[in-house]
Amino acid sequence: VDALTVTLSAVADPTRRSILDRLKRGPATVGELAEPFRISQQAISKHLAYLERARLIEKRREGRQHICELNSGPLAEVAQWTEQFRRFWEESYERLDSFLVELKAKDEPKSRRDPPARKAKEAPRVRKD
Amino acid sequence: VFARTEFTIPPDQPTIVLRRTFDAPRRLVWEASTRPEHVERWFGFRGTTLSDCRIDLRAGGAWRFVLRMPDGTEHGFGGVYREIVPFERLVFTFVYDGAPGAEAVETITFEDRQGKTLMTTEVRHTSLANRDAQVAAGMEVGARESDDRLAELLETLSKSAATR
Numbered sequence: 542v543d544a545l546t547v548t549l550s551a552v553a554d555p556t557r558r559s560i561l562d563r564l565k566r567g568p569a570t571v572g573e574l575a576e577p578f579r580i581s582q583q584a585i586s587k588h589l590a591y592l593e594r595a596r597l598i599e600k601r602r603e604g605r606q607h608i609c610e611l612n613s614g615p616l617a618e619v620a621q622w623t624e625q626f627r628r629f630w631e632e633s634y635e636r637l638d639s640f641l642v643e644l645k646a647k648d649e650p651k652s653r654r655d656p657p658a659r660k661a662k663e664a665p666r667v668r669k670d
Numbered sequence: 671v672f673a674r675t676e677f678t679i680p681p682d683q684p685t686i687v688l689r690r691t692f693d694a695p696r697r698l699v700w701e702a703s704t705r706p707e708h709v710e711r712w713f714g715f716r717g718t719t720l721s722d723c724r725i726d727l728r729a730g731g732a733w734r735f736v737l738r739m740p741d742g743t744e745h746g747f748g749g750v751y752r753e754i755v756p757f758e759r760l761v762f763t764f765v766y767d768g769a770p771g772a773e774a775v776e777t778i779t780f781e782d783r784q785g786k787t788l789m790t791t792e793v794r795h796t797s798l799a800n801r802d803a804q805v806a807a808g809m810e811v812g813a814r815e816s817d818d819r820l821a822e823l824l825e826t827l828s829k830s831a832a833t834r
Contacts, residue, residue: 546798553682623679626686629715631675634690636712641694641702648698 548615551595556580557588564598564611571607684795692787696780699787700757703778709735722746729754733762749773764793772800 552558560574575585589609592598599610678687692699702708704727710720714737721744722736734748749763752775760778774795781788795801 627677630688632716633713634675640712641692644698645694
């Protein structure tokens, strides 16, 4: 299993995404992270362990407390691809927009004559006027 | 900048979905998407060209595009058409040369929206691992320094989960 799959499956869970969302604002204790959820601290710890294995968070000890911190590296990797993918399609679609303007201009006289225009390669019809 | 195209990348499903409305009737959007001489006018990043663009538009027919980047490197991909419903629906397989083991199935639907056309593209991989393999391969295409898009990414992921 490659790193990307690990990252994506770690963020596949809504609770884990909320935890990451909270950690974007800064480090938090395990207790603080558990607070907004109606699940046991044990369940939260499982999610945190998952995120830790995926290297999305780092845990450190301060006295009796465990402090969690976001490590955005793996997500940045996903974001980089997502960005490429978006850019690819957005730029293609913008080019398609311009091309369609051209295509519409050429098409207008034709579509006024025969609105459905189902087949491009239809044999010319013989008209009986 | 990205407001016009809606992207959905569900973290727990091997799909990617794009939705975009074009200001042209369905028939023209269909033609622009299925005729090679049209496709090569718009497909790809700005500054790229299609050095090969072949479309055999029938069920079982093959298609192949080769995208030439501004630095001269080329990226080929292609597949086979599975289903063609003119002006409505196009189903075909998609394989990127860089990730030959990860074949995806793409479904493009064209819907009338008061003279405009809503085009929905769903890319479906056979597994999350395969989608991510394509993700990894795609990262090599014109890879550049990563922006800090973390917030945006999390929003996309959350939205994907919420819409299901």
